[in-house]
Amino acid sequence: MRTAMTQAPVGDDVWGEDPTVARLQERAADLLGKSTALFVPSGTMANQIALLSHCDRADEVFVGDGSHTVFYESGAGPAWAGVSFTVVGRDGLFTAEQLVETIRPPDQHFPRPRLVAIENTHNRSGGRVFPQHDVDAIAEAAHARALSVHLDGARIWNASVATGCPPATLCEPVDSVCACFSKGLGAPVGSVLAGDPDFIARAHRYRKMLGGGMRQAGILAGACLHALDHHVERLADDHDNARVLAEALSSVDGLSCEPARVETNIVRFEVTSMSARDFVALAAEQGVKLAAIDRRRVRAVTHLDVSAADIREAALRLSRVI
Ligand SMILES: Cc1ncc(COP(=O)(O)O)c(C=O)c1O
Known part of the structure; x- marks a missing residue:
C-alpha cells in the first residue's frame, strides 16, 4: 500500500x-x-x-x-x-x-x-x-x-x-x-x-x-x-476470526457472548463480573485493545493486522483477565 x-x-x-x-x-x-x-x-x-x-x-x-x-x-x-x-x-x-x-x-x-x-x-x-x-x-x-x-x-x-x-x-x-x-x-x-x-x-x-x-x-x-x-475479499478472514473469538469468549465465566450474533468483524459481548471500563483497562495491560460500548458491553474488532493466531492468544489473555 x-x-x-x-x-x-x-x-x-x-x-x-x-x-x-x-x-x-x-x-x-x-x-x-x-x-x-x-x-x-x-x-x-x-x-x-x-x-x-x-x-x-x-x-x-x-x-x-x-x-x-x-x-x-x-x-x-x-x-x-x-x-x-x-x-x-x-x-x-x-x-x-x-x-x-x-x-x-x-x-x-x-x-x-x-x-x-x-x-x-x-x-x-x-x-x-x-x-x-x-x-x-x-x-x-x-x-x-x-x-x-x-x-x-x-x-x-x-x-x-x-x-x-x-x-x-x-x-x-x-x-x-x-x-x-x-x-x-x-x-x-x-x-x-x-x-x-x-x-x-x-x-x-x-x-x-x-x-x-x-x-x-x-x-x-x-x-x-x-x-x-x-483487501476486500480477505474481509472474510476477519469475519471468521470474529466468530472464533466469540466462540472462545462464550465459554469464559464472567463474560456473556453470543457467537450466533456475530455476522461480520465486530464482536460485542457483556462483562458480568466487573465494569466494561475496568475490563477494557485490564485487557489493555494484557496487550488486547478493546472498546467499552457502555457500562457493561465491550466491542472487539478484527481487521487485517490481526491473525488467526493473534485471536487465539487474545482469547486466552481475556480469559486470564477475568
Ligand atoms: C458506521 C460508521 N459510520 C461512520 C464512521 C466514521 O468514520 P470515520 O472514523 O472515518 O470518521 C464510523 C467509524 O467507525 C462508523 O463505524
Missing part, C-alpha cells in the same frame, strides 16, 4: 486535477452503483455532508438506534446541518413498518420529515448486516413520502462479503451512500460519498465549506485503490 501511495500520479484535487482521485471516484461510484462519487477525508465528513446536502435546517432525520451519526459524530448533525434525529426501532435495525409508524403527519408543530439514514453494517449493534429486504422496503416507504435515503456504508464492504451481495446491489435502493477505505480495508485515510450528479455537486460545495478539499490527495486515493484491489 505504501508503494502504491508513493507511485500514485497526483495533481491538485481542489481544482479537480488529481488523476488518482478521479480514478478512485470513478471506481467507487461504479462499485456502489451510483453515477458519481466524491473523495472525502473521513466517514464522519461523508455523513455530515450527506445531511447538509439532503436537508434544510430544522428538518427531521430518521435513524436506527445507536446510529453512528447520532452517537459518535460529536453532535455535528444538529450543529452543522441543523437537523433533529428521530430514532426508529431498537438496536440499530428497523423495518419499513416501524418507520411508517414513526413518521408524523404534516403539522406546523413538527419538524419536516426529510431523510432516512440506514447503517450497514451497524457498528454499535455489533456489526450486524441490515437485511436487504428491509432496506428495499424502507427506501420504498421513504420515497413514497418524498423522503430521501442515505446509507452509512462505512463497512458496506463487510456487508457485501458477509452476504455475497455486490455493494451496488446493497446500495441500489438508496439515494446516497458513504463508504470507507480506512477501518477494515486498511487505508490510512479516505472515504467516499456517492450519489447522483446534482447531489454530488451540492456535496462538493459542502466539502469545501468543511475544509475537506485536499490538494495532492492522490497519495491517499492510491492507498484506497490498493485497498479495493487487495
